[in-house]
Amino acid sequence: MPCFSQPFWLPGLILVPVLYYLYLRTLEKKRYEALRFSRVSVLKSILGDTHNNRYPRTLFLLSLLALSLLFIGLADPQIPLEEVKEGANVVLVLDVSGSMAATDYQPNRLESAKYAAGILLRELDPDDYAGIVMFESGATSAAYLSPDRERVLRKLEAVSGRDGSTALGDGLALGIDMASSIPGRNGVVILLSDGVNNAGMINPSEAVSFAQSEGIRVYTVGIGSTEPIVSGYTWYGDPEYASLDEATLQEIATATGGKYFRSVDRRTLNDIYAGLTKEIVRETKETSIAVFFFAGACVVILLEIYCRYGRRRIIP
Helix, strand or coil: CECCHHHHHHHHHHHHHHCCCCCCCHHHHHHHHHCCCCCHHHHHHCCCCCCHHHHHHHHHHHHHHHHHHHHHCCCCEEEEEEEEEEEEEEEEEEEEECCHHHCCCCCCCHHHHHHHHHHHHHHHHCCCCCEEEEEECCCCEEEECCCCCCHHHHHHHHHHCCHHHHHHHHHHHHHHHHHHCCCCCEEEEEEECCCCCCCCCCHHHHHHHHHHHHHCCEEEEEEECCCEEEEEEECCEEEEEEECHHHHHHHHHHHHHCEEEEEEEHHHHHHHHHHHHCCCCCCCCECCCHHHHHHHHHHHHHHHHHHHHCCCCCCC
């Protein structure tokens, strides 16, 4: 629905029917005065020919139309145009902990995640800003929020795995902070992890509260196979297993108004990332259309001037 940023001009439209009413009253008065004369020639000279009487009325209606358009234009009508959108701040939060070295994705989870993240970055809208946060025992920025898509992609390629634990809460909090760093734009965080939080200073529930206070949606992608996968070995040769904590990732997504996606293999992960761009909510921009009403008023005024004084004027 259209809205007006200066609605106090709209009451001026009341003048239009009032002026038209006064115009009709004036015509009736002229007819009444004419009836006081008995000679037909005098009557015709005052009232004029019925066909010719339509012309002054047409000119008057053109004036009222121009006045109406001017009042509407001054009220500054605005409509939300879906094709004109504010860009979104999209932050990828990547788990680079030791569990991402598991080889249930080829060549491993992290490289598969990076490949799929590249798909998402390339499919974002041109007005979107993108950034990357990576986390393991702590969290750090891999690429600051930027409209330079190629630069962010280069930073993504440089991300490498670590041997640390998983500070999921720290990584999520830093991603939320980055997504809200440029005001006036929707912030979106896309978290890819196995969801097992076992390190860091901030727990996932605190990060969720931060997201809610900043109005940031978090979409989570759980990466991991159904069965436990060996991700490495200890100094003593004991195997270390990578598991998937879906419950935590689902809670994060639900609490922030996002969505949880279950990734099973590399192909599924690619499909998830390709579809995430459709899930990102962007703000529609209120666009002023006052200029069209001002332009219309100018056209009507020019038309009236032409009708009055042009070569084919309708008033002699």
